[in-house]
Amino acid sequence: MLRALRRRALAGLAPVYLVGGPLRDMLLGEPIKDLDFVVEGDAPALAQSVAQELRGETLTYPRFGTATVVLPDCRVDLVTARRETYPKPGALPEVMPGNILDDLARRDFAINALALPLAQRRPALLDPQEGMADLAQGIIRTLHPRSFTDDPTRILRALRYEQRLRFSLETETWSQMRAAIRDGCLDTVSGDRLRRELERILEERRPAQALGRAADLGVLAAIHPALKDGSALKKLASEGQVPVSGLTCLAALAYPLTPGQEAGVVRRLVMPGTWAKVVEDTVALKSLAGKLAEPGLTPSRVYRLLEGRAAEAVCAVSQLTSSPMAAQRLDDYLRRLPLATAALNGNALLALGVPAGPKVGELLLKLRDARLDGHANSAAAERDLVHRWLTSEGGLAQNG
DSSP states (O other): OHHHHHHHHHTTSOOEEEESHHHHHHHHTOOOOOOEEEESSOHHHHHHHHHHHHTOEEEEEGGGTEEEEEETTEEEEEEEOEEEEOSSTTSOOEEEEOOHHHHHHTSSBGGGOOEEETTSSSOOOBOTTOHHHHHHHTEEOBSSTTHHHHOTHHHHHHHHHHHHHTOEEOHHHHHHHHHHHHTTGGGGSOHHHHHHHHHHHHTSSOHHHHHHHHHHTTHHHHHOGGGOOOHHHHHHHSTTOOOSSHHHHHHHHHTTOOTTHHHHHHHHTTOOHHHHHHHHHHHHHHHTHHHHTOTTOOHHHHHHHHTTOOHHHHHHHHHHOSOHHHHHHHHHHHHTGGGOOOSOOHHHHHHTTOOSSHHHHHHHHHHHHHHHTTSOOSHHHHHHHHHHHHHHTTOOOTTO
8 A cells, every 4th residue: 555655646646645653653662553645636636546457446535635545454644734623622523635744733632743755765764843853852832832731632642642652741732621621612522523532542452541541630520520539540550450351441430329320421432332342231230239148149149140241351350349259150150150161051951851832941041050059060969959849849750
């Protein structure tokens, strides 16, 4: 893709620039995950040309003059160089054609306002916003005072970069962020856009740290008042507490919620079903901690209490509950209990004389419970149990 675009740029067909994150990560010695290009001209037309050569597909977004070339192993975005104005805080921008300097000036942070012109044989890095100096100093800096007001999702993006790169917020940027939070700018952003930013945080290597920082600064509470407590996130992020996945961090975010609050959070962030289940199961499991800590609770009873719950919710609550016994049983459920399945299946039960119908399913569940509780550890032991159950219910069938 890069070579195809560079050939066209060198031939004078279109000024093309490699921009933003790939250059930042290359300069920092970080892995490059994707490539983003800005075109001074018709980006969709250029994307169509490249896609045809590489036998890919093109997705176009006329409102923003952007296109995505989709190949079997990658997706690459091409953007028409543009200027932006924001009609009101939190609104999507109004877009006008521009040049590469205009395009770099609309970026979120100086470290992302870098460009490499592909039309030059020996490309010289464009750095009009002095992002290189910020990379050297390890700081994140906005390009103008209204940056967070124009697009409040940049608040979450700043914290994501801060934790990923181990950078710090520049002093004035920090003040701008606090003012935007205080002025309620996040209220102007749709739940769908906020969720997408949270999703990007959950995909990071250190999602709990970024979310914990957002909680400390009042960002999460500004999104929804019930998200003011970041203590569970901090515990999950502490030494020795390694989250299984980003959704485990979502569960930790939901852990302080009281029953009934989760519905409002799910609505505010327009959560998909997977997210909503993690949040709802986390709140429910926290309420079950007392029952899970009861002495003499059998493994089969634990299994029935937890069956069907989201694994990420179980994982988070096992690390966050204050009850060692509840934590142990939650951990057992994740690691050991699902492996305890009955040796006999439905056909085997029919062959033993169990009548077809609901009784088969009922006895399969009883056999699973027997396995879990150590009452049957082989197929022979399970057959003996089935015989006893049938006898106690009025005698064996003829082939029993």
